[in-house]
Amino acid sequence: MGEQPLSDPSFEVAGEATPLSAVAVAFEELARLLDDGPTDLRIAPFSDACSLVTALFGCLGFAFKFAEMEYVSKVNDLIEASKTYDTLNCILDHDLENDTVRKQGSHSRNLRRVRLGLDLIKALFEQFLSSSECSLKDAASNAYDEVCAPFHAWTIRKAVGAGMYTLPSRDQLLVRLNETDESVEKEMQKYINSCRPVIEYIDNLFLSRNISLDW
Template sequence: MAGGAPQGAAEEMPLKLIAEAFDGLAVAVNGAAAPGGRGLEVSSFSHACSRVSVLFGCLGIAFKFAEMDYVAKVEDLKVASKSITTLESMLELDIEQDCLRKAGSHSRNLLRVKRGLDMVKVLFEQILPALILVNFNCRGNSLRDSASVAYAQVFAPHHGWAIRKAVAAGMYALPTRSQLMRKLNEEESSARIHMQNYITTSTPVILYINELFLSRGLGVDW
């Protein structure tokens, strides 16, 4: 095993925790989206999202901006969950208070968290084909191409030239795929399962959040 810690040490296996959290969140989304659904709880959503934070930290300096921003936004949603029950009511409250697009609003933070989830989804989609191959060369062990695609698709359209340039430089300091597996305390075989699970379960979550905004004519590109 890459990390050497016992399988039972769940707290040292973040991919497993992420997969389990999003299994539960996907079920909650299905219930919230069903006829008569009462909405998705802010507490359930923020708890699952908090599991993803450690992954940004494992990617190093290239995604340090994402780690700091994501962690802060998830924490804001956690605090909001103490007084606001569902994402729907949170959005409506920001609309009523005319603070929807203001920096620091819960709804704006929700969009940023959603982008973080989307970036991880695309990253895993890019990594998985390499994990399926038994034999890979040194180039195949690099995360640079996978991370560059994920950044370009999700974050780059919302960043200015200076940030994009800094991220591009940071890509050269990314861990290799093997190093990432060690940091996550995973064998490649188990990582494949957890990554595919996250891809599958995060998709309806991301779509659900998009629909919260799009159904109200608010858009998601701000």
């Protein structure tokens, strides 16, 4: 792992940034840096970008409160980790040496949970954009079943299912995001495209160390 660490990208958005456009810009920058060549991803810019995603969970309301709370705590842990470790590679190597990769509260486990949160939002956006007739409830339910349900106990899955009925309508979500039909599609697609290589990078960190992803 001797590659040059990524430098901290700037997440400033020209003009007035919406919560969604700020996230899209941040992940586009991470994806661009990853695309520049083999390198180690620094924890600080990664966790900064991930912290912006919290606002998207907030716009979904009570139904995703469980995900927001877990996600925020895990991102905050990575922010703290950035004060001690430089890159994501470093925290995995440290936990691997100490046999704590899957241990509750370890940085590696928290990274895995943050990755699931990013994937959940990506899957939700993909479902949301699949059809103008797709309700947010259907999009969120399908995304949850695809990404998170396999890792949650039955009681959590049941609670999440009940909470789906409290989700805002498509129009209400646009208002909360401060987006139009046209702009929301553009910004969601930007996030989908740029988040994908970041998720793949994280998965490869585990797989390259012979750590499975089924947890």
